[in-house]
Amino acid sequence: MNQSSRRKFLQKASLASLAVASPEVLAPDKNKELFIHHVLFYLKDKNNAQDAAKLLEGLHKLAKVKTIQYVHIGTPASTSRPVIVKDYSFSWMCFFKNIIEQELYQSDPIHLKFVEDYSHLWEKVVIYDSVGPKKVS
Amino acid sequence: MNQSSRRKFLQKASLASLAVASPEVLAPDKNKELFIHHVLFYLKDKNNAQDAAKLLEGLHKLAKVKTIQYVHIGTPASTSRPVIVKDYSFSWMCFFKNIIEQELYQSDPIHLKFVEDYSHLWEKVVIYDSVGPKKVS
Numbered sequence: 001m002n003q004s005s006r007r008k009f010l011q012k013a014s015l016a017s018l019a020v021a022s023p024e025v026l027a028p029d030k031n032k033e034l035f036i037h038h039v040l041f042y043l044k045d046k047n048n049a050q051d052a053a054k055l056l057e058g059l060h061k062l063a064k065v066k067t068i069q070y071v072h073i074g075t076p077a078s079t080s081r082p083v084i085v086k087d088y089s090f091s092w093m094c095f096f097k098n099i100i101e102q103e104l105y106q107s108d109p110i111h112l113k114f115v116e117d118y119s120h121l122w123e124k125v126v127i128y129d130s131v132g133p134k135k136v137s
Numbered sequence: 138m139n140q141s142s143r144r145k146f147l148q149k150a151s152l153a154s155l156a157v158a159s160p161e162v163l164a165p166d167k168n169k170e171l172f173i174h175h176v177l178f179y180l181k182d183k184n185n186a187q188d189a190a191k192l193l194e195g196l197h198k199l200a201k202v203k204t205i206q207y208v209h210i211g212t213p214a215s216t217s218r219p220v221i222v223k224d225y226s227f228s229w230m231c232f233f234k235n236i237i238e239q240e241l242y243q244s245d246p247i248h249l250k251f252v253e254d255y256s257h258l259w260e261k262v263v264i265y266d267s268v269g270p271k272k273v274s
Contacts, residue, residue, distance in 0.1 A: 034209060036211055038175060060273060072267075074171075074173055075269060077266035079236070083262050086266075088265075093175075093267075127218070130212060131214045132210045137197075
């Protein structure tokens with residue numbers, strides 16, 4: 001099975017497995033929505049520049065996952081108000097076409113290898129997954 | 138002063154006021170970076186559909202601010218793992234060209250009016266401001 005066939009197969013398999021559980025699949029116009037996956041990484045040793053560089057290296061590898069439509073790797077901006085959370089090390093924000101593509105990302109070998117190789121560096125992650133129209137009209 | 142001149146004037150004024158404080162302005166290649174402003178809104182009465190509709194109406198008005206490059210309004214996705222935060226009502230995520238454009242957004246009359254008209258609806262906001270390259274290479 002080539003890469004493209006494998007992806008289509010996995011998409012169908014995911015669609016089947018999600019059909020019961022996910023309202024996104026049942027509602028066709030939900031496909032016009034965008035799935036945003038925002039992860040905040042907290043390093044165990046937040047002042048260790050080597051660990052930060054290592055995790056950044058891992059995130060660059062992770063960015064190669066094919067189902068990611070857009071990805072942004074950030075660090076806390078210089079803005080500061082009490083409501084702004086600034087204690088994380090890296091912000092990782094991905095756009096996915098829909099929830100199925102996001103599930104494929106979670107199970108992608110690149111993602112699994114990333115967790116295997118780099119998860120010892122972080123003490124926690126905080127994740128916000130949100131869905132909404134691609135364009136605000 | 139027309140809209141365009143006013144914007145240019147404000148940009149220059151902001152540039153001047155930020156020149157001392159902000160490392161982004163001092164480092165020219167930081168302009169290749171993207172500023173992501175992610176706000177999670179928590180309604181006071183989270184099960185009140187009318188309040189949710191009202192805030193959504195406000196967010197659509199807020200989306201008209203000119204310095205916003207891209208905006209996504211979302212609600213929690215159906216994904217659920219312990220690390221996923223799902224207790225907010227709305228996710229508001231904007232892209233800005235740089236920190237200056239984001240400062241202009243903060244002081245834009247549309248933004249000030251939004252806070253005036255709708256802030257009674259939420260009990261808190263949690264904000265993540267992060268900067269990083271537009272494209273992951």
